[in-house]
Amino acid sequence: MNNKNSRRILVSGNEAVGEAAIQAGxxxxxxxxxxPQNELTAYMSRRMSETGGTFIQAESELAxxxxxxxxxxxxxxxxxxxxxxxxxxxxxxxxxxxxxxLPAVIVNMMRAGPGLGxxxxxxxxxxxxxxxxxHGDYRTIVLAPSSVQEAFELQILAFDLADKYRNPVILLxxxxxxxxxxxxxxxPTPYTLHATQKPWxxxxxxxxxxxxxxxxxxxxxxxxxxxKKLQKKFAEIEKKEIRYEEKNTEDAExxxxxxxxxxxxxxxxxxxxxxxxxxxxxxxPITLWPFPYGMINxxxxxxxxxxxxxxxxxxxLEDVKLAAEGKSKVKFYGRGGGGIPQEEEIMTELLxxxxx
Numbered sequence: 001m002n003n004k005n006s007r008r009i010l011v012s013g014n015e016a017v018g019e020a021a022i023q024a025g026x027x028x029x030x031x032x033x034x035x036p037q038n039e040l041t042a043y044m045s046r047r048m049s050e051t052g053g054t055f056i057q058a059e060s061e062l063a064x065x066x067x068x069x070x071x072x073x074x075x076x077x078x079x080x081x082x083x084x085x086x087x088x089x090x091x092x093x094x095x096x097x098x099x100x101x102l103p104a105v106i107v108n109m110m111r112a113g114p115g116l117g118x119x120x121x122x123x124x125x126x127x128x129x130x131x132x133x134x135h136g137d138y139r140t141i142v143l144a145p146s147s148v149q150e151a152f153e154l155q156i157l158a159f160d161l162a163d164k165y166r167n168p169v170i171l172l173x174x175x176x177x178x179x180x181x182x183x184x185x186x187x188p189t190p191y192t193l194h195a196t197q198k199p200w201x202x203x204x205x206x207x208x209x210x211x212x213x214x215x216x217x218x219x220x221x222x223x224x225x226x227x228k229k230l231q232k233k234f235a236e237i238e239k240k241e242i243r244y245e246e247k248n249t250e251d252a253e254x255x256x257x258x259x260x261x262x263x264x265x266x267x268x269x270x271x272x273x274x275x276x277x278x279x280x281x282x283x284x285p286i287t288l289w290p291f292p293y294g295m296i297n298x299x300x301x302x303x304x305x306x307x308x309x310x311x312x313x314x315x316x317l318e319d320v321k322l323a324a325e326g327k328s329k330v331k332f333y334g335r336g337g338g339g340i341p342q343e344e345e346i347m348t349e350l351l352x353x354x355x356x
Contacts, residue, residue, distance in 0.1 A: 011184050013177040016148045017107055018043035019186070020155035021079055026105075027053040028071035028078040030064040034086045035119040036175035037109035041081065061086040065093030065106075072102040073213050075201030077159055081107035083175075084125050085116060087133075094168055095134030098230070099215025101200075103162035105155070106140075107171045109178035112338035120338025121175035121261060126315035129170050130289040137227060139234045141169040141241060142288040144259040148182035154286070161241065165233060166200075172288060174311065176261045176340070242294075243286035248274065249299060252281030254354055257296075257320050258309040259285050262341060266309055269346045278354065288316070296323035303328050307353050309341055310334040329356070 011019070018040050021029070029044040041057070048055035054071070058064035064080045071078040082090065087108045097104050108129065112122040129142045141161050145151035151173060158169040202211050217223035245263075248270065249255055256266040263284040273280040281304075285292055296306070305328060308317045317332045324330050333349040335341050 006185050006187050008183045008185050010181055011148065012039055012179060012181050013145075013148045013151050013173060014039035014109065014179070015043045016152040016184050017081070017155045017171065017173075017178075018047060019184075020152040021105070021159070022047050022051055022053075024077065024156045024159040026077045026079050026159065028068070028076040029053065029080065030056040030058050030067035030071075030078075031080050031082065032058050032061050032064050032086060034083045036111055036121070036178050037081050037083050037107065039178070040107065040109070044081075061089035062093065065090040065097075068104050069093055069097055069100075069102065072097065072104050073100070073202050075198045075203055077103075077163070079105040079107065079159075081109070083109050083111045084113050084122070085111075087125065087128070091128075091134035094140065095132070095136050095138060096215055097168045098138040098140065099136065100213045101166040101230075102168070102213065103159075103166050104168045105158045105162055105171065106168055107155070108173070110172065110174040112336065118338055119175060121177075121311065121340065122336060122338060123174060123260060123262065123311040123315070124336060125172065126288065126310070126312065129172050130291070130319075138230065139167075139237070139289055141165070141167065141237060141290075142172050143169065143243075144172045144286060144288050145177065146260050146263045146284065148177070148180070148184050151177060152184055163198075165237060167233065167237075172260070174261050238290040241287060242290045242292050244292040244295060245282075245284040245286060246295065247282040247284075249281035249283065249304070251279050252304060253279040254305045254307055254350060255281040255283055255299065256307050256309060256346070256350075257283045257285075257316070259288060259316065262309050262311055265341060265343060266346065269343050269350065272343070273347065273350060278350070280350065285316070291319045291323070293319070293323040296320060297325060297327075300324040300327040305329045305353060306331070307346075307350060308332045308334075309346055311340060312336050329353075331356075
């Protein structure tokens, strides 16, 4: 961040994610317009042509994810983006990507639902993102930024993790993060080594044995063995790729647990509460999958209380309860349908929980 050649620009979260994709060596983008991520699609339409990549505004979300499938199979660093209803339409394709062990980056700037809902921010897609979303036993790595700068950095990380594990990675933001503008520090050199060699890609086989990419295995027992290999990979990801931010948990009596945009509100609540003498901490999961179960479990051993705050009606709450294993109190406050928890509301819940 202190590189003398770095420069700072003012951009929206959507634009930061787009520029990060360029920095990460993305060479293929396919998407379909939907608010509140349209700025990302527009940004990629301009920048991909400037950098020699391919941009396609697909005829539908289904077409977009299948175009990403084809580009990834050919070895490209490929991505798509959408918002909640559009991501729902992509689920079959995401399952195919996992089944074929193909890397891809999928950006979801969440909006309120269910159904078409409206274009206000929400966090109602947590279950969809962290439980696979489509058919079959699979997982996708899920990264949840809380600022424009972090959205930029995690988008670059998403491409590297996708290639490392040959698995789709979801960048999970929301309408607030996508639309708001903040200063972004750009560095003169890429954060990544860009696309690595992919000997598995279907790039023509005149001088090698042909590669076959598929998720259909009809011979008895073959699909089960394939799934065992996938599960082994998921277990490795759970072991190596957990990320979170932890603040003031050592002396905290109550710990706020929040991710993304809501974690910023909780940060302000924590600071205000501590100024008043209350022992309040904050945990911000950065990877929603793999989830930081172990860290929360250790704090539960110390009888810390957890107050989970979300822009939904209790989705990450289930993971916090699983992590706590009934060893400490867990309470929830959330708003859905585009409602954003306010500082005063969280402070009231915090006061009541502290006295319980």
